[in-house]
Amino acid sequence: MTFDEILSQRFPGAIMAREFVASHRQALAELGFTAENSLAGMGLCRDEICTPFEDLIQATWGPSFVFASLAGAVLPGRTAFAAFLHHAPEERGRDRIVCFGFTHVAVSPEGEQGWCRRPGRSEPSNACGALKGMLAALRSRGVMPEPAPQGDEEFARLCRRLAEELAGRVPTDLIDLTQVAYQALAADWRQILDHQVDLGTTDVALVTGIQIHGPQGLEMVWIGESGAWVGGRRVELA
Numbered sequence: 001m002t003f004d005e006i007l008s009q010r011f012p013g014a015i016m017a018r019e020f021v022a023s024h025r026q027a028l029a030e031l032g033f034t035a036e037n038s039l040a041g042m043g044l045c046r047d048e049i050c051t052p053f054e055d056l057i058q059a060t061w062g063p064s065f066v067f068a069s070l071a072g073a074v075l076p077g078r079t080a081f082a083a084f085l086h087h088a089p090e091e092r093g094r095d096r097i098v099c100f101g102f103t104h105v106a107v108s109p110e111g112e113q114g115w116c117r118r119p120g121r122s123e124p125s126n127a128c129g130a131l132k133g134m135l136a137a138l139r140s141r142g143v144m145p146e147p148a149p150q151g152d153e154e155f156a157r158l159c160r161r162l163a164e165e166l167a168g169r170v171p172t173d174l175i176d177l178t179q180v181a182y183q184a185l186a187a188d189w190r191q192i193l194d195h196q197v198d199l200g201t202t203d204v205a206l207v208t209g210i211q212i213h214g215p216q217g218l219e220m221v222w223i224g225e226s227g228a229w230v231g232g233r234r235v236e237l238a
Helices: 003-010 017-029 048-061 078-087 129-141 153-166 174-196
Strands: 039-043 094-106 202-213 219-230 233-236
Touching: 017 048, 017 202, 017 219, 039 048, 039 078, 048 094, 048 202, 048 219, 078 094, 078 174, 094 174, 129 153, 129 174, 153 174, 174 202, 174 219
Parallel strands: 039 094, 094 202
Antiparallel strands: 202 219, 219 233
16 A cells, blocks of 8 residues: 555545645634734644644744644643743733644555654654554553653653553554544643633634655645634634
8 A cells, every 4th residue: 555545545635734734824814813913832743753844833823832742642731731821922802822733653655654764864763653662562462561650751641641542442553543642632632722721811723633744755734623712612624
């Protein structure tokens, strides 16, 4: 199965990352969100392979508050999010935030999941490496790896969170696990917004999905959830 076939079958509707950022900039501008009156928050994987997507977002929305974790699926807690909210511009008594939450996966030209090449390395590499390592443990032992909480807390938190989402099921492949990571990520974003954002004073946009690293630096985006709350009213984004 080729990259294009994987894209068509497993990520229907995926678009170029640059097209995604441009189209959402326009859609959000129509709802009153601009780079001047909004603060973007980025919940991406901390992997440097995600930097081109991060750069596109910051080039459009300006310096952004970074929520970076392995696989993008574990959000910082209340203190970090409270800081994000308090840093947002205020315009006529309202704040505006634009939240991007994406996990990621690489796919080779031949459709090999998790395969990528990194500058300066002779051998192929993995993305997302944390999810690929988790999948190997699940397949070999049928249970999540149990990293020591001291010294590997971030991976341990990711394992616990995705174990909840899997509920004992072993993923069929890396894309399956990536989609589970996406489900966890989207749920975590919704929960923290529900608990910490006052829609009476803050307009919010939330866009979540999966970043797909393709051959020769190709960056694609599959969009899962895309919407905004303006004046407390929910608006779906195209």
